[in-house]
Ligand code: ADP
């Protein structure tokens with residue numbers, strides 16, 4: 613479970629991007645974060661894994677307050693936080709399977725240690741995930757030869773291979789056509805349920821969020837203006 617408590621962020625420019633946001637995301641819940649540009653969505657996601665340092669408040673992932681960790685502890689804790697990006701962030705010249713495994717070592721180390729043998733359990737799990745995201749026919753296909761939907765499937769498998777407790781997903785469908793977007797959202801939704809993952813999705817497409825998220829949080833000017841089920845969201849929020 614993720615618990616965000618009175619989280620605020622004031623940028624050095626003086627912008628109050630978050631003003632005391634409090635939220636809980638239970639295990640297995642997919643929460644969509646919506647709101648107009650500048651509402652604070654990216655800041656909130658980035659404060660969770662501390663790519664942006666919050667000004668005050670706390671972020672509890674299970675029993676750990678992420679805001680109190682030192683650099684070394686944070687590096688450990690981040691392994692429990694899977695990230696999925698709009699632009700996939702794949703290594704173009706690597707294959708599907710290499711990309712899935714690349715998260716294990718980090719982008720740079722990967723090249724140096726490619727010939728190092730992965731533990732068999734990791735390889736087994738990588739192949740299971742490959743299958744689960746629907747790419748079992750393409751382990752050796754290069755990332756630059758994949759469609760957008762396939763690329764996002766690789767991104768999902770890579771994030772899940774870490775066995776995270778929390779998934780942070782930033783505009784996962786922004787570069788995809790509507791049908792592929794629905795498939796990707798359905799996949800994320802099913803995986804969250806199967807694995808009991810808390811998921812926060814920063815998503816632009818409100819109807820898509822309403823279709824696949826169990827809960828919608830609307831942000832505006834750094835504050836929560838809606839928090840509830842998708843079907844009660846009105847355009848006035
Ligand atoms: P951006 O500037 O980041 O592209 P928009 O302002 O275009 O974002 O908003 C994206 C979508 O979300 C629009 O369809 C808008 O109507 C809807 N929206 C924006 N803010 C909210 C909110 N607080 N609650 C519900 N829907 C919202």
Ligand code: ADP
Nearest residue numbers: 623625627629648649650651652653654655656
């Ligand atoms: P969203 O993701 O909803 O579009 P952001 O989190 O990007 O919103 O931005 C929230 C507010 O914080 C905006 O007023 C934006 O201008 C400001 N902001 C975002 N990043 C920075 C930054 N690095 N420095 C200063 N202000 C920022």
